[in-house]
Amino acid sequence: MAFDIFHRHKLTISGTQAQALEMARLRLIWVGMLMMMGYLAIILRMGDLCLLHHKSTAMLMGSGAPAETERPLRASIVDRNGNILAVSLRMASVYADARMVHDPAKLAQELAALLPKQNEADLFKRLSSGKAFVWIQRFITPKQEYAINALGDPAIHFQEEQRRIYPDANLAAQVVGYTDVDSNGIAGIEKFFNKRLAAGGKPLRLTLDVRVQHIMRQDLAAAIKTFHALDGTGLVMDVNTGQIIAMVSLPDFDPNHIGEATNNEKFNRATLADYEMGSTFKTFSIAAGLNSGKVHLSSVFDASHPLHIDQFYIHDFDAKDRPLTIPEIYIYSSNIGTAKMAESLGPDYIRDFYQKLGFMQQAPIEVPERATPLYPSPWREVNTMTAAFGHGIAVSPLHLVRAASAIVNGGILLKPTLVMPDNPDVPPQGTRVISAATSEKMRRLLELVVASGTGAYAWVKGYDVGGKTGTADKNKNGRYENHANISSFLGVFPIWHPRYVVLALLDDPQGTKATHGFSTGGYTAAPVVGDVIARMGPMYGIKPRMYITRDSIEKSMKPYLKEYKEGQALASVSTDH
Amino acid sequence: MRKSTLLWLILTVFCGIALFHTSQKVHDERARLAALNASIAHEKQSIRVLGAEWAYLNNPRRLEMLAKTYLHMAPLSAAQFIRIDDIPLRAAPAAAPAPQTEKIAVKKISPEIQPRKIVALERPVTMKTRKPAPPRIFKKRAAPDGGTATARNFRDVMKSLRLGVE
Known part of the structure; x- marks a missing residue:
């Protein structure tokens, strides 16, 4: 009991000794309290971690979480309905440390037996090179990986790599683009969105529809074959949103075997090629005239004589030799009439209008392959007249469908896009280029061309297609060739409330017996557009209007048509230029 | 202790x-x-x-090829859309059970549908003024496995598809 020094009652200490003991006691209490507080803090923190912060504890554990050190798989590219256009998969690649190889000849023989793509002599060369790292083959199948692993050679190693697969092969080859062997995008969407795709994550959703893309590609390929054309391109654009539904350029290639593709096949004609479009441009010059207020549907321009300016002659291919109204100029595709109308607007009006339509700069689109238009500088009077019927100015097919969308959608020029917007409810922003009233008049003119003019082969019963043919002489080294054409057809449907612009363009088509030897846009490109619309309309659930007939359309324009006779077509397809 | x-x-x-x-x-x-x-x-x-x-x-190209080979179907054409007003309504069954009209009604209308008294969507449509264009019909082709595929039901189609793959 003597040890119990703190038991007050058993001790009779007083004075300085008692004071010292009291102090020691106090100090012990302080130390004890400090310790208690420390423990309390630990207890509280543990309660906090266990009961309140489950998630942070899970993160602290760390080791069980998936390994994120590898490069993420490149994000997929899908079409507007979620069909995969490009996807990355993990595949094994096999390499060797040539310093560790004991018997290169034997190993080369064994590997060559397992890898049919490899040549034994070549493998031997690499395996006996003495280098620390030589590729044997990149992207092998799991079966091959298993078999090579079973060889048990210590010099052989595997590396997991990602490989880009394009399940639809050629379907949208130039638009989607392709990557190099290290999965870096080097063309098309793959290049434009390389950073976003390389970071992995959600698939990139394009506005393309593989079904429409397929239809356009099939019809265009058939037309190229029938008319022995060099190449061709086709576009379908939603006129109200600027979304590209289909973009085809032929010939094309299989991006899964990019090494075999030629530059001609890789060339995206829809966005990167400049063409003198010819008569389809009359759509824009006449829209400019109607929008200026100086020209009306009933305005008459004398097309009786060819025009002669400087050293140029402007003449019509199916000369009517009489004054023509605006609808007549348009459906007979009169160069003289269009040139005179353009002249009447003043020297800079057409140029400024084309500038507003975006014909003087690159069209904004999400691929790096964009064409810069070619136009005369300085712009002289003769340029106004030729540009009015689509000569002396060259733009890409994308420029053409973009501007045509603005002409028919009520007058708003939109930014063409290949990527689905995050929020589809936000209406796209655009700039007004013509009034709604002018747009309405242009739709009636476009309708008339297909109902009874040069675009007759694009007629689709029920869908009331509007459109304009174009046949331009091909310009080779500054000289126009008489027998080589760029034939195109620019279609719009349904014309009573336009939703889509469809363009087909063929380079140097040859006439056939069925077309009486003609290779004009009305004979070669218009049937492509007609067929695309006939197949696409029901697919998109667009209700046809079966009661609309060609004659009813002509009748509605009767006051402007001198040659109108009931039940008789106004112009033949062959006369187009 | x-x-x-x-x-x-x-x-x-x-x-x-x-x-x-x-x-x-x-x-x-x-x-x-x-x-x-x-x-x-x-x-x-x-x-x-x-x-x-x-x-x-x-792949649309492959689907199209398979559909042409195995299915008796063709792409829809605009002429196949009709307005609901263009569909002729079935003649109302006679109110009085007179034996003569009864006979005619039974002849024209299949017995399973008759009691339901619904608009006869199943009946072939006859348009008043114009004939609908006949749908595109594709020729039957031999199946890739060499047999003459006239598979009509879904299971047969699936079976033959499995053969066709790879």
Whole structure:
């Protein structure tokens, strides 16, 4: 009991000794309290971690979480309905440390037996090179990986790599683009969105529809074959949103075997090629005239004589030799009439209008392959007249469908896009280029061309297609060739409330017996557009209007048509230029 | 030894056992988590592979070829759309059960549909003024396996598809 020094009652200490003991006691209490507080803090923190912060504890554990050190798989590219256009998969690649190889000849023989793509002599060369790292083959199948692993050679190693697969092969080859062997995008969407795709994550959703893309590609390929054309391109654009539904350029290639593709096949004609479009441009010059207020549907321009300016002659291919109204100029595709109308607007009006339509700069689109238009500088009077019927100015097919969308959608020029917007409810922003009233008049003119003019082969019963043919002489080294054409057809449907612009363009088509030897846009490109619309309309659930007939359309324009006779077509397809 | 010491000793041993048990459990769970994460990664990779294969098999060109070969169907044409007003209504069955009209009604209308008294959508449509254009009909082609495929029901189609793949 003597040890119990703190038991007050058993001790009779007083004075300085008692004071010292009291102090020691106090100090012990302080130390004890400090310790208690420390423990309390630990207890509280543990309660906090266990009961309140489950998630942070899970993160602290760390080791069980998936390994994120590898490069993420490149994000997929899908079409507007979620069909995969490009996807990355993990595949094994096999390499060797040539310093560790004991018997290169034997190993080369064994590997060559397992890898049919490899040549034994070549493998031997690499395996006996003495280098620390030589590729044997990149992207092998799991079966091959298993078999090579079973060889048990210590010099052989595997590396997991990602490989880009394009399940639809050629379907949208130039638009989607392709990557190099290290999965870096080097063309098309793959290049434009390389950073976003390389970071992995959600698939990139394009506005393309593989079904429409397929239809356009099939019809265009058939037309190229029938008319022995060099190449061709086709576009379908939603006129109200600027979304590209289909973009085809032929010939094309299989991006899964990019090494075999030629530059001609890789060339995206829809966005990167400049063409003198010819008569389809009359759509824009006449829209400019109607929008200026100086020209009306009933305005008459004398097309009786060819025009002669400087050293140029402007003449019509199916000369009517009489004054023509605006609808007549348009459906007979009169160069003289269009040139005179353009002249009447003043020297800079057409140029400024084309500038507003975006014909003087690159069209904004999400691929790096964009064409810069070619136009005369300085712009002289003769340029106004030729540009009015689509000569002396060259733009890409994308420029053409973009501007045509603005002409028919009520007058708003939109930014063409290949990527689905995050929020589809936000209406796209655009700039007004013509009034709604002018747009309405242009739709009636476009309708008339297909109902009874040069675009007759694009007629689709029920869908009331509007459109304009174009046949331009091909310009080779500054000289126009008489027998080589760029034939195109620019279609719009349904014309009573336009939703889509469809363009087909063929380079140097040859006439056939069925077309009486003609290779004009009305004979070669218009049937492509007609067929695309006939197949696409029901697919998109667009209700046809079966009661609309060609004659009813002509009748509605009767006051402007001198040659109108009931039940008789106004112009033949062959006369187009 | 005091009673309290014994109590503390028991408590300490108990805590020790509980702690060991918990730490073992955490260890096991961690291993399970790692395994699950690995299998999730594997499944994700499989999904990607299957997605790529699905896209490949659903290539529009291939689907079109298969549809032409095996199905008695063709793309829809605009002429196949009709307005609801253009569909002629079935003549109302006679109110009085007169034996003569009864006979005619039975002849024209199939017995299963008659009692329901609905608009006769199933009946072939006859338009008043114009004939609908006949749908495009594709020729039947021989199946890739050499047989003459006239598969009409879904199961047969699926069976023959499985043969056609690869």
